[in-house]
Structures are given as structure tokens and as C-alpha cells.
Amino acid sequence: MEASGEAADNGGEALAEDVTPALHKYLMDITKEIRELKNDITALNTSFKQDFASFKEDVYNKLKANKDELQDQKKSFNEAQTHIEELEAFNLEAKDTLLTTLHEQRKLQDKLTDLEGRSRRNNVRIFGVPEGAEGDSVPRFVEELLQRKLTLPEGTSLLIQRAHRATARRPGPGETPRSIIINLLRFDTKEMILRKAWQKRVKLGNSPLYFDNDYAAEVVQQRRAYMEIKKTLKAKGIRFQTPLTRIRIHWTDGPRLYNSAQEAAKEMRKRGMDVQMKEADEERTMEERIHAAWTWQHVGEPGACGGLTQRTRGRLQEFRRAEDRGNI
Structure with missing residues (x-):
């Protein structure tokens, strides 16, 4: 072991x-x-x-x-x-x-x-006198025309200081004759001539003559804007007046005074009238165009x-x- x-x-x-x-x-x-x-x-x-x-x-x-x-x-x-x-x-x-x-x-x-x-307040414009009808002396022609056509009181002295054709290009055959501008010494004489001329139809031969105030160019342009409005009012038998650059329309509810063609046209459209305004007549003012263009505030x-x-x-x-x- x-x-x-x-x-x-x-x-x-x-x-x-x-x-x-x-x-x-x-x-x-x-x-x-x-x-x-x-x-x-x-x-x-x-x-x-x-x-x-x-x-x-x-x-x-x-x-x-x-x-x-x-x-x-x-x-x-x-x-x-x-x-x-x-x-x-x-x-x-x-x-x-x-x-x-x-x-x-x-x-x-x-x-x-x-x-x-x-x-121009003592001036009168005569439209429609054919070119050459005045002869060689416009003042003498105008004096005789007014005395004869307006049947002025005998012995009325018009005291015409100047009379001449409008300073524009002489129109050709068939074109509208230039107006004649008369400058009078007295304002009341001018008013008498217009009053008598507007009371009757004055003709020179077969040519109708129209008498009016001698307005400044800016006033003429503003008055021209009422042309379509006046046509419409005449067609409707509505009485109106155009004092300088405004228009007074005698409506059935009373007369109203308008300061521009746009204002009058707006009122007429409200009353159911169709007013065809030209584009130039409805053109916006410079201030309105500036406000529309400048949107910043x-x-x-x-x-x-x-x-x-x-x-x-x-x-x-x-x-x-x-x-x-x-x-x-």
C-alpha cells in the first residue's frame, strides 16, 4: 500500500x-x-x-x-x-x-x-362770321353789324376800342372761321350787346352768328366739359345755366349749383339719366393720381x-x- x-x-x-x-x-x-x-x-x-x-x-x-x-x-x-x-x-x-x-x-x-x-371782362366774341366778310377794317365792320343786326337804339355809341380776328391760323375753305374779338370801353355796353344778341337769332347772310363772353383758355376748357351734360339736359327739357366754370340745374325739387362736370354727371346718373362723358372730361386730377400711385402712409x-x-x-x-x- x-x-x-x-x-x-x-x-x-x-x-x-x-x-x-x-x-x-x-x-x-x-x-x-x-x-x-x-x-x-x-x-x-x-x-x-x-x-x-x-x-x-x-x-x-x-x-x-x-x-x-x-x-x-x-x-x-x-x-x-x-x-x-x-x-x-x-x-x-x-x-x-x-x-x-x-x-x-x-x-x-x-x-x-x-x-x-x-x-377780358369788356370783351365780346362773335362766332360764325365768314372769313373775309369784315373787309379791310374789322372795327368798322363790327360797328355796322351790331347797329344793324341788334337794332340798337338810335345814337347808341358802342365805343369800340379794338376789334380783330382771333390770333390763330387762317382756316382753309370749308373750315370753321375764326372768331372776332371786340374790346369795348364800357362794361354795360358789352352786357347790352350780349343781352340783345341772346334774345334773337342773328345771321349774316346764311351764316348764323353766336355771341358770347371772351373767356380765358382755362375757363373755356372747363366749360367745354359740360357739353355732353347740356345736350342731355336739353333733350330732357331741363333748364340750366352755366355761370363761368359751374353749372346750375333747375330740378323739379329746386335749383342746384355744381362746381364741376363730374359732380353734375354723378347727380344726373343718380336721377336715372345716361350721361356719356368723354374720357378726358372724367380724367382724375393730378392730386388724385398721386394719392393712387403713392400707397404708403x-x-x-x-x-x-x-x-x-x-x-x-x-x-x-x-x-x-x-x-x-x-x-x-
Whole structure:
């Protein structure tokens, strides 16, 4: 028994001696592989850190570039917004200045028209006299024509200062003859001639003659706008009068005075009348066209261009003061 036990111990020691080198080699191999794996992981980690750092730097650079670009765009947008605000302010101030100037120009034009009308208040125009019928002296022809055709009281002195054809191109055969303008010394003589001429039909041969006031060109243009209105009223048998640049219509509910052809036409359409106005007669005024074209409105305080209107208004006020001093 003892012999067999010793044999077993000796066999175990021999097996241990055989296994230990193999295990040691195995462990060494594992350790080596672990060390190599660790080195690979370390190298991979270093490469990853480098790649991540490079990626981070690229992202940072791109974000910085985008930020700079956004700041530039914001700056450009702010500058564009400022320019637009300045442009809006300028346009609004220019609109106000233009409307103010147009208003002042209209007032001056009205004054000029009034002065011209006053200088013509002793004038009479005769329409329809054939060209050449006046002979070599228009004043003498007119004197004889009025005395004969209007049956003026005997001994009436017309006191004609000047008489001549309208200063226009001499018409050709078949064209409308030029009117004759008569300047009288006395206003009451002019009124008497028109009153008598309007009470009867005056003819020179087969040519009907028409007598009227000598209006300024602007007044003639405004009166011409009532042409279609007067035709419609005549067809309806409605009485009307045209004092200077207005029209008075005698409706069944009483007379009404209208300041423009557009105003009268609007009223006639309301009353069921078909008035065919020419396009030129219904043309909008300059102020209406400016309001339609400029749709911007003032919002808040005026911009940097506000001084433009102030300077213009100041000059206009200086002009008005100088004009008022001249009228004293």
C-alpha cells in the first residue's frame, strides 16, 4: 500500500512538472495578446481622439464661418432696412411736398386765370362770321353789324376800342372761321350787346352768328366739359345755366349749383339719366393720381428726410408773405 502511494505521488509530481511549462507558456501568450490588444486599443483611442479633435475643429470652423456670415447678413439686412426706412420717409415727404406745391401752383393758376378774366371782362366774341366778310377794317365792320343786326337804339355809341380776328391760323375753305374779338370801353355796353344778341337769332347772310363772353383758355376748357351734360339736359327739357366754370340745374325739387362736370354727371346718373362723358372730361386730377400711385402712409415720426417738407413749406410761406406785402 505504501509502495502504491509513493508511486502515485511521484506520478502527480511528474504530471505537474509537465503541465506547468505549458500553462506558463499559455499564460504568457495570453499576456502578450492582452498587451497587443491594449496597444491596439491605445493606438485606436489615440487615432479616435485625433480624428475627433480634427472633426471638432472642422465643425467649430464651419460654425464660426456660418456665424460670421450670419452677422454679415444681419448687418446687411439692418443697412437695407435703414435704407428702406429712409426711402419710405423720403417718398412720404416728397409726396407731401409735391401735393403742397401742386396746391400752391393751383392757387397761383386760379389767380392768373382770374386776372386774365378780368382783363377780358369788356370783351365780346362773335362766332360764325365768314372769313373775309369784315373787309379791310374789322372795327368798322363790327360797328355796322351790331347797329344793324341788334337794332340798337338810335345814337347808341358802342365805343369800340379794338376789334380783330382771333390770333390763330387762317382756316382753309370749308373750315370753321375764326372768331372776332371786340374790346369795348364800357362794361354795360358789352352786357347790352350780349343781352340783345341772346334774345334773337342773328345771321349774316346764311351764316348764323353766336355771341358770347371772351373767356380765358382755362375757363373755356372747363366749360367745354359740360357739353355732353347740356345736350342731355336739353333733350330732357331741363333748364340750366352755366355761370363761368359751374353749372346750375333747375330740378323739379329746386335749383342746384355744381362746381364741376363730374359732380353734375354723378347727380344726373343718380336721377336715372345716361350721361356719356368723354374720357378726358372724367380724367382724375393730378392730386388724385398721386394719392393712387403713392400707397404708403405716415407711420410714427417722420424720418431723416423730414426737413425737406419743412424747407419747402418755409419757402412757400415766405413767397406768400412777399405776395401779401405786394398786395398791401
